[in-house]
Amino acid sequence: MAAVSSSQGQGRLIVRYAKDVSETADERSLASRLRLAVVRLNRRLRAQRASADLSLTQISALSTLHKCGSMTPGQLAAKEGVQPPSMTRVIAALEELSYVERSPHPTDGRQAIVALTEPGRDYVLATISRREAWLDLRLAELSDEERHVLSEAAEIIERMAAHG
Amino acid sequence: MAAVSSSQGQGRLIVRYAKDVSETADERSLASRLRLAVVRLNRRLRAQRASADLSLTQISALSTLHKCGSMTPGQLAAKEGVQPPSMTRVIAALEELSYVERSPHPTDGRQAIVALTEPGRDYVLATISRREAWLDLRLAELSDEERHVLSEAAEIIERMAAHG
DNA sequence: TATTGTTATACTCTATAACTATA
DNA sequence: TATAGTTATAGAGTATAACAATA
Incomplete structure (x- = not known):
């Protein structure tokens, strides 16, 4: 039961995605959730390679x-x-x-x-x-399906980040 | 034709994922691609809200x-x-x-x-x-399916980032 | 005069080390 | 002595403004 709603919140477009009505417990918009996820993983990645030769x-x-x-x-x-x-x-x-x-x-x-x-x-x-030791370990713990999702997400994110 | 391979590269576990043999043109590991995607989106997000009141x-x-x-x-x-x-x-x-x-x-x-x-x-x-104006616009340009992928990816990434 | 790149400077985010206060 | 938190300090990453060199 997929449902996407684009609504006007505070005069701005908000994009929400709920793949299932039972999952709408998390009221945060997709933008909020994606931003938090990216900020936190970025932090981990940076910390993880503090002693490496290249940033x-x-x-x-x-x-x-x-x-x-x-x-x-x-x-x-x-x-x-x-x-x-x-x-x-x-x-x-x-x-x-x-x-x-x-x-x-x-x-x-x-x-x-x-x-x-x-x-x-x-x-x-x-x-x-x-250098990807930490991230590789985390990825190895995931299911094939989850890795598939991340693989596709990486492509989509790159495309968004490349946007003028 | 999904294919996941975990191989030893330079003595380290490398996780690759190719959902299709025709897509293996991108030889970078999933870890590399995900890392670059996250670093770049993080940069965009930060720049996008340079004038906002909260970091x-x-x-x-x-x-x-x-x-x-x-x-x-x-x-x-x-x-x-x-x-x-x-x-x-x-x-x-x-x-x-x-x-x-x-x-x-x-x-x-x-x-x-x-x-x-x-x-x-x-x-x-x-x-x-x-505050999500820029990201909301990018998300609005995606297909429902792509937003679905990002929604699931955000969950997976949060889980990985939360890992001790 | 416009463009490319560099230098100078400053701010944010984060860390480690050293310190204070309390347990 | 151990723990929670703060202060001091440093380094990475990035920006804007001002400058130099070339077009």
């Missing part, structure tokens, strides 16, 4: 470079959804670690090209997975 | 007090998965805004009881939903 932000940038190829700092900032000065710091840290390198832009002297180095590529391919 | 962390604590009732700072820190000193600051900010109040513990002079005030309860009930 979540640095790993995220590295992953984007691996997935999308070399690009300028501005493009990388846009892809990651952060402001250029924030990306400047991330790139500087990754460059310091020799995981990325800059080269001059072929036609525009203002810009630069940021590229993964060989160690950077190795890190993405080999090391990142090993 | 995501403060809202999270307020929500817990509303859901679970009054408790000591230590219990609240544990529920939120943060260290006591972090919670001290959150409570101080909420107290400053008169959204929570402290009272002495009836039997233990070291402890205190943190309770929602009437304005705090109003905030949780009325204001939080309105």
Whole structure:
């Protein structure tokens, strides 16, 4: 008995989802529940890898470079959804670690090209997975169906987060 | 054609999930994809409400007090998965805004009881939903099925994040 | 003059270590 | 001596504003 209601609450659109009438005990909107879930998991993930060599932000940038190829700092900032000065710091840290390198832009002297180095590529391919120990354990405790839900949710969330 | 594989990669358990063989183009583990999705949505959520009066962390604590009732700072820190000193600051900010109040513990002079005030309860009930404008818009753009996935994912994620 | 990127600065969130008060 | 909580301090992550270099 699926039911979705979009209503006007305080002059704003509120999206609620209840897959079953018996589940409406949780009155919080889907937005509220999803926000709390994301904030709390983010906190756990950050705490969990406090002693690792790269921060979540640095790993995220590295992953984007691996997935999308070399690009300028501005493009990388846009892809990651952060402001250029924030990306400047991330790139500087990754460059310091020799995981990325800059080269001059072929036609525009203002810009630069940021590229993964060989160690950077190795890190993405080999090391990142090993860093997921805590999360992998949590995921291994779930049922196949639950992992399926999270897999699809990850896709949907990425799409939402990428929204202009 | 669902397929789940748990394999040893670099001496660590890696959980992958592919709901379809044709979807295995994305070689990243579920853990990697979920981590990136969560980090990025968290970033968006934070940026989206930069000018709001309460931070995501403060809202999270307020929500817990509303859901679970009054408790000591230590219990609240544990529920939120943060260290006591972090919670001290959150409570101080909420107290400053008169959204929570402290009272002495009836039997233990070291402890205190943190309770929602009437304005705090109003905030949780009325204001939080309105703050979800950006996320509500994104959710409204999804299909019923996608919202269903996110609803279930939020539950699963909360359970994982709550894990000791 | 507009664009790209960096530097300077500041704020939020969180942690650990050290301290205080009470048990 | 152990526990609950706070204060002090530090580091990550991010932003805005101001600047430099190039177009």
